Amino acid sequence: MTSDLSVDTPTFADLGLVDTLVERLNALGYETPTPIQARAIPTLLEGKDVVGLAQTGTGKTAAFALPILQKIDPKNTKTQAIVLAPTRELALQVCEAITTYAVNLPGIRVLPVYGGQGYGFQLQGLQRGAHIVVGTPGRVIDHLERGSLDLTALEFLVLDEADEMLNMGFAEDVERILADTPEYKQVALFSATMPKMIRSLAKKYLHDPVDIATPKATTSTATVRQRWIQVSHHHKLDALTRLLEVETGDGMIVFVRTKSATEELAEKLRARGYSAAALNGDLVQAQRERTVAQLKSGQIDLIIATDVAARGLDVERITHVINYDIPHDTEAYVHRIGRTGRAGRTGEAILFVTPRERRMLSAIEKVSGRPVEEMSVPSAEEVNERRTGRFAQAITSSMGSPQFHAFRTLVEEYASENDVSMTDVAAALAVMSQTDKEFFLRPDPPKKAARERDFEPRKKPAGFDRSDRLPAEGAAVYRVAVGKRHKIGPSAIVGALANEGSLKRSDFGKITIGQDHTLVELPADLPDAVFEALANTRISGKLIDLQPDSGPPIRRTREDRKGNPHPKKSHENRPYPSKAPDKGSYESKGSSSGKPARKPRHK
Numbered sequence: 001m002t003s004d005l006s007v008d009t010p011t012f013a014d015l016g017l018v019d020t021l022v023e024r025l026n027a028l029g030y031e032t033p034t035p036i037q038a039r040a041i042p043t044l045l046e047g048k049d050v051v052g053l054a055q056t057g058t059g060k061t062a063a064f065a066l067p068i069l070q071k072i073d074p075k076n077t078k079t080q081a082i083v084l085a086p087t088r089e090l091a092l093q094v095c096e097a098i099t100t101y102a103v104n105l106p107g108i109r110v111l112p113v114y115g116g117q118g119y120g121f122q123l124q125g126l127q128r129g130a131h132i133v134v135g136t137p138g139r140v141i142d143h144l145e146r147g148s149l150d151l152t153a154l155e156f157l158v159l160d161e162a163d164e165m166l167n168m169g170f171a172e173d174v175e176r177i178l179a180d181t182p183e184y185k186q187v188a189l190f191s192a193t194m195p196k197m198i199r200s201l202a203k204k205y206l207h208d209p210v211d212i213a214t215p216k217a218t219t220s221t222a223t224v225r226q227r228w229i230q231v232s233h234h235h236k237l238d239a240l241t242r243l244l245e246v247e248t249g250d251g252m253i254v255f256v257r258t259k260s261a262t263e264e265l266a267e268k269l270r271a272r273g274y275s276a277a278a279l280n281g282d283l284v285q286a287q288r289e290r291t292v293a294q295l296k297s298g299q300i301d302l303i304i305a306t307d308v309a310a311r312g313l314d315v316e317r318i319t320h321v322i323n324y325d326i327p328h329d330t331e332a333y334v335h336r337i338g339r340t341g342r343a344g345r346t347g348e349a350i351l352f353v354t355p356r357e358r359r360m361l362s363a364i365e366k367v368s369g370r371p372v373e374e375m376s377v378p379s380a381e382e383v384n385e386r387r388t389g390r391f392a393q394a395i396t397s398s399m400g401s402p403q404f405h406a407f408r409t410l411v412e413e414y415a416s417e418n419d420v421s422m423t424d425v426a427a428a429l430a431v432m433s434q435t436d437k438e439f440f441l442r443p444d445p446p447k448k449a450a451r452e453r454d455f456e457p458r459k460k461p462a463g464f465d466r467s468d469r470l471p472a473e474g475a476a477v478y479r480v481a482v483g484k485r486h487k488i489g490p491s492a493i494v495g496a497l498a499n500e501g502s503l504k505r506s507d508f509g510k511i512t513i514g515q516d517h518t519l520v521e522l523p524a525d526l527p528d529a530v531f532e533a534l535a536n537t538r539i540s541g542k543l544i545d546l547q548p549d550s551g552p553p554i555r556r557t558r559e560d561r562k563g564n565p566h567p568k569k570s571h572e573n574r575p576y577p578s579k580a581p582d583k584g585s586y587e588s589k590g591s592s593s594g595k596p597a598r599k600p601r602h603k
Helices: 019-027 035-045 060-073 088-101 118-128 136-147 161-169 173-181 197-207 233-246 259-271 285-297 328-336 356-366 382-400 404-420 422-433 447-455 490-501 530-531 559-563
Strands: 002-004 050-053 081-084 110-113 132-135 155-158 186-191 210-213 224-230 251-255 276-279 302-303 316-321 349-353 476-478 511-513 518-523
Touching: 019 050, 019 060, 019 088, 035 050, 035 060, 035 186, 035 210, 050 060, 050 081, 060 155, 081 136, 088 110, 088 132, 088 285, 110 136, 118 136, 132 210, 136 173, 136 511, 161 173, 161 197, 173 197, 186 197, 186 447, 197 285, 210 530, 224 356, 233 259, 233 349, 233 382, 251 447, 251 518, 259 276, 259 302, 285 302, 328 349, 328 356, 349 356, 404 422, 490 511, 490 518, 490 530
Parallel strands: 002 210, 050 186, 050 210, 081 132, 081 155, 110 132, 155 186, 224 349, 251 302, 251 316, 276 302, 316 349
Antiparallel strands: 476 518, 511 518
16 A cells, blocks of 8 residues: 655644643644654554554654554553664664653653663663663663563554665574564654665564655655765865865754764864864764753764764754765665755755765765756855955944943053054954954965866876776775685675675775775774774684785886796786885785785774
């Protein structure tokens, strides 16, 4: 049974909700249901399973939370509902939302369980009795194995952002949890996309579900204006700072690919005077929560985040999403821009595209269902004009300061004693308040020259061959010691590296399987902890021996063969760097065996 949602929607009172919940929604300012709420709420109240295709920010939390709250029996202290979410942030957000809706329903207890938080608080909450548990798959399984979470009385199960859960490698965990729940329960599955794996999961565990699709559910948020800028990798930071000066907005999220990039970019922006903070998976939960709270309160304006770290982040101040690094797939792009333009608010999404990434832009436009408009990096003239305006505004604001008259007297005395004009004194005071950097940017070179520079083809190094592989921006090529003769495919490589090395799907680039080895594109700044975690990992019984790749074999020229039948091997002309891109000092020194040198372990 498939249903499309019409534009006309009833009121919350028409959906079958009890007066207590309707009154609470009115107090929160909820006027009319969103399309997903208009169809999901009455369907779930009828006791039917639901498969909801809806983007983030469409109100799906209320769509499943309100029917659950209406059906919960407060007198029964056992867990009656469980909501699975892909990240800690989303779990906390859903828990907070359900608690907010349940204010007028005394006795109902909602408990978040997620990794990164101590077990003590969670165990106490489960022992006391939690009617609704909201958690991440890994921590839920931990509690099931401990025996601290009892699902024998479960009546409702929700999979929120199911596609992201599966993308993050939680497929087995989700199936295990589903298998440990009672056969007859009500299940709601919500997802931004519907790949085959999601459909297979729904077919296996849901009973005659009702499919609910929001209008244009496969496209990007309609309230978000989408633009893109072509900019080379080395000019991204300058382009970003110019955007921050010219764009009118409030809070912003800047997306990068790697954890280390969040810290590096945040530090560079702070050095340029911006209040920025990093948000990545390496932060302890207390730090993550503090950073989000600072963004909400306005203490910081910029969050530099990875895809996973920003999942579930819903901050009303966010007006802009900047894709500093282009996402690896279109689904990630949809989730990224979903951080703004939520609940009917307007938002801005800007995408940085290098010349080599134009193909990805086409894919993004296809999934968006509308073209992404091109824009230029703000010119020096635009930045200078905005600086001038802010300078004038600062003067006007300062005139209202309680200290204004005291300083005016001092300035008048100085001007009289030194026989200088008030204008000169004002200019001198402005210089005093200015840092060492110049106030105005220097004029840009002619636009045509800049565009030609962006399109300038990469110069091929000596000895370059068409078959040589060059990694993508921010990535490096690594070698795994298993190949075709070990009867493996790309999924085996990705599975082993992701599970044992804690890598994400977005970390992987091109995979080339050879006869006895495989080349994998991974982040260039792969930390030593990943190498250590994978040291004993095997595929088909063989150690994978992950190492930075030293490059393709040396191709001898006809002159080499004539002059020296056995030339000494050299890496001098290879198109790969002699050093690993970030940590350590890996050098591609040849050996008698022809194997690349190992990356040294930091002691």
